[in-house]
Amino acid sequence: MLLYTLVVISHLSVTFGASCNCSPVLVPVHVDVVVPKDPTDVFAGLKSNSSDLRRVDDNYNIYGVFCQPEIMPSRNTGVLQLLVHGITYTNQYWSPSVEEFQNYSYTAYSCERGLPSLAIDWLGVGLSTRPANSSDVQYPTVGAALSQVARQLKTDSLLPGVPPFRKIIGIGHSAGSGLLTFAAIVDGARSPFAALILTSALSDAGAAPMAPSPIIPSAREDTPLRWGALDPGYITAPNRSIFYPADPAAFSPRMQFFDAFTRDVGSIAMLAQTGVVSLAAQHYSGPVVKVLGGEDQFICADQRCEDVAALSAAEGVLWPAAESFELVVLNGGGHDLNLDFFAAEAFRTFVSFVQKFSP
């Protein structure tokens, strides 16, 4: 059965050289979950009494860019990478949409090595459905939409000629890793994700900044021309400097400019509920790796990432049923591992784990 609708948005279709084909897709999902009535509940309702919860039962479309090698490797393992961006980003984090930065595309890098991917936009973000009320955009709804997409990829054909995938490997960045963690907590042993590669996320990332605030303003106040009609609970982050290493020689200043120019929105809940990453994924049974940038000003501040063995032990405790748990610190990389001069090392690392997790 073909459940997916191909949307032809021609200027968004991309081809990397001759070896890789990419198509925009829209995946319809049905979400029926409970969310906290208070969107700033740091545990996203997982620790709430039922009187503090409300139900969200809705249909959404999740947008994504699917890329696959033009000639699939003869030893096609049926593995798909599901790429999940962080807050105020979109699928473009995995493939910056300008020629100058094409070699910063993880999508292209992995595709050239035989690995297909689907980079989605979160519910509420980019070209996915944006609920009118930002308080419907919370970890439970966004996470359920993500799991639904992963499940459908295993049962249905994404596009004509593309059979369902056998294994879905989730690769997250920052709050995208938080979403995959939330989904692993909720789905447990029934998770549609065979393995998780969680980048730029630790279980105690510190208190999230408050929003709206001068650093995290309402999107409609920040950019009225583009977002003036949005509910004020949709926020954005105009200053991206914390996402890069402190050393200005470690990244292209033009990349930071491009990053600010292409930023998107998040919701107050998606910022506030990052506390979910401090909870254990008791029943998730696939292998898990965390990949951090040693120069991440946000996650690795105060030399927190120097003692890798201790950090790995502390984080591994939260994944008691995982087939394996590893933690890797890439020296030099910042929070946005994909966007600085150390990106090639990050890409090599992600691909090596995908290969390890897809025997």
Ligand SMILES: *[C@@H]1O[C@H](CO)[C@@H](O)[C@H](O)[C@H]1NC(C)=O
């Ligand atoms: C949930 O309800 C119990 C019993 O009524 C109460 O003790 C507890 O504090 C409540 N928890 C929260 C998070 O409100």
Ligand SMILES: *[C@@H]1O[C@H](CO)[C@@H](O)[C@H](O)[C@H]1NC(C)=O
């Ligand atoms: C958004 O939804 C919440 C929960 O149903 C409700 O309390 C709030 O009033 C809604 N906001 C708007 C602007 O409709």
Ligand SMILES: *[C@@H]1O[C@H](CO)[C@@H](O)[C@H](O)[C@H]1NC(C)=O
């Ligand atoms: C962005 O934030 C950094 C601190 O993280 C600060 O040093 C810098 O001045 C800010 N840039 C702008 C344009 O506000």
Ligand SMILES: *[C@@H]1O[C@H](CO)[C@@H](O)[C@H](O)[C@H]1NC(C)=O
């Ligand atoms: C892309 O190319 C530029 C210029 O050669 C280089 O500085 C940068 O590190 C490259 N990025 C990646 C991810 O390979």
